[in-house]
Amino acid sequence: QSALTQPASVSGSPGQSISISCTGTSSDVGNSDHVSWCQQHPGKVPKLMIYDVSHRPSGVSDRFSGSKSGNTASLTISGLQAEDEADYYCLSYTTSKNWVFGGGTRLTVL
Amino acid sequence: QLQLQESGPGLVKPSETLSLTCTVSDDSISRSTYSWVWIRQPPGKGLEWIGNTYYGGTTQYNPSLKSRVTISLDTSKSQVSLKLTSVTAADTAVYFCARRKRYTSNLDVWGKGTTVTVSS
Numbered sequence: 001q002s003a004l005t006q007p008a009s010v011s012g013s014p015g016q017s018i019s020i021s022c023t024g025t026s027s028d029v030g031n032s033d034h035v036s037w038c039q040q041h042p043g044k045v046p047k048l049m050i051y052d053v054s055h056r057p058s059g060v061s062d063r064f065s066g067s068k069s070g071n072t073a074s075l076t077i078s079g080l081q082a083e084d085e086a087d088y089y090c091l092s093y094t095t096s097k098n099w100v101f102g103g104g105t106r107l108t109v110l
Numbered sequence: 111q112l113q114l115q116e117s118g119p120g121l122v123k124p125s126e127t128l129s130l131t132c133t134v135s136d137d138s139i140s141r142s143t144y145s146w147v148w149i150r151q152p153p154g155k156g157l158e159w160i161g162n163t164y165y166g167g168t169t170q171y172n173p174s175l176k177s178r179v180t181i182s183l184d185t186s187k188s189q190v191s192l193k194l195t196s197v198t199a200a201d202t203a204v205y206f207c208a209r210r211k212r213y214t215s216n217l218d219v220w221g222k223g224t225t226v227t228v229s230s
Contacts, residue, residue, distance in 0.1 A: 001173060003156070034214060038217070089157050091157075098170055098172065101158060
């Protein structure tokens with residue numbers, strides 16, 4: 001299974017909104033209701049931000065939202081804050097009953 | 111609050127077997143509503159799904175690692191184990207265990223991770 005495709009980097013200014021895409025195939029994102037997004041600060045443990053495409057765990061800011069269209073899932077962060085600067089990874093269930101991560105996206109807050 | 115704690119040798123020689131344990135602080139390991147996951151991250155690289163298992167169920171492995179990996183549960187010790195055979199330098203990584211609520215992609219609890227270096 002190939003890793004899901006994410007942009008290597010995205011950037012935005014404080015207060016702006018940004019989106020990170022996660023492109024897969026009909027064997028994963030396109031046929032899965034189980035897509036997650038994790039945030040990882042350098043040297044830290046990944047933290048779940050979105051699960052099942054658009055569900056936010058308790059305690060995660062409502063500035064984070066998820067969606068999916070076809071084979072591409074997206075994470076949108078609104079009202080960008082300095083603390084949002086981190087690496088973001090998408091994760092999808094596959095039709096082979098496995099899971100696959102995206103390559104990761106480095107978010108820079110300008 | 112549930113905690114997961116990975117443990118095992120920090121240094122493994124090439125061609126040998128990497129063995130790690132994840133200790134679960136409550137009894138949720140015996141509930142079939144949760145799946146137990148191993149994930150790794152090589153230095154400076156992204157996350158990689160290794161595999162997962164659940165109580166009373168089947169185990170799924172990353173196809174690229176399937177021939178070398180075994181994940182199992184020891185409910186008497188509340189532990190999830192990972193064994194990876196014939197390791198090479200490419201297996202050097204931080205290894206995380208995590209809990210996933212079955213039928214969802216909710217990885218709700220993660221361990222702090224343990225670093226394993228493969229070197230002679």
